[in-house]
Amino acid sequence: MKHIPRKRFGQHFLTDRAIIDAIVHEIAPRPGQAMVEIGPGLAALTQPLAERLGHLTVIELDRDLAQQLRAHPQLTVVESDVLRVDFKALAAKMRVSGSEPETIKPGKLRVVGNLPYNISTPILFHLLDAVDVIEDQHFMLQKEVIDRMVAEPATSDYGRLSVMLQWRYAMENVLAVPPQSFDPPPRVDSAVVRMVPRAAPEKLDVGLLSEVVRVAFSQRRKLLRHSLGRWLEQRPGSPPFDLQRRAEEVPVAEYVALTQALESRGL
Secondary structure, three states, X not given: OOOOOOHHHOOOEEOOHHHHXXXXXXXXXXXXXXXXXXXXXXXXXXXXXXXXXXXXXXXXXXXXXXXXXXOOOOEEEEEOOHHHOOHHHHHHHOOOXXXXXXXXXXXXXXXXXXXXXXXXXXXXXXXXXXXXXXXXXXXXXXXXHHHHHOOOOOOXXXXXXHHHHHOOEEEEEEEEEOHHHEEOOOOOOEEEEEEXXXXXXXXXXXXXXXXXXXXXXXXXXXXXHHOOHXXXXXXXXXXXXXXXXXXXXXXXXXXXXXXXXXXXXXX
């Protein structure tokens, strides 16, 4: 029985064989690696990944698709909303059997998936909480979201998502995916992003960084003295920080340094 794509789950199923092969090439799975796929759908990407890995864990919310996937001998199916999945606990349960130098570190996961466009940003932030147990991530997303993720300062795409992810990941747009590669075709262009956690990220209060960035970009066209000034002006020992700029002009490293300085003063 043919599965009808469900709008409430944001389902657009990948059907383009050339694109599927290109994505697998970018992921470069090796036997024994611990990998989790989010939203396997009709298993277009799942099948070639499982063949190369030997075993794959998949997270699927749609119970009909989850039931079909359970018939696959190389899959472990987690039927759940991905936002409810504890990736740290999942990493603890999965074992890495590969022994080659190129295989990932024991206990760490590789995460892949065609993320539902309607909740892609919440998923990215959910995974940020588990970044310490993740080796890398490859996601197909709406192209405009990836443009924001990898954006440079002083560009229109640079914003809160750029800062919060670039602080913790090295990222690159590795593949363009046109609408006709899906059934049904989405009304937007897609792309695949590679996200590799930074080996030695700066130590800081992530909640404070998030608040600083949120406030800064809440009025992105205004100078920062109107938004961040309440934290920095008229305070002895305030860190050197040019408030005569707009939020989009401040590099990630400066947001990180500002957060660390505020944290050291108990703000």
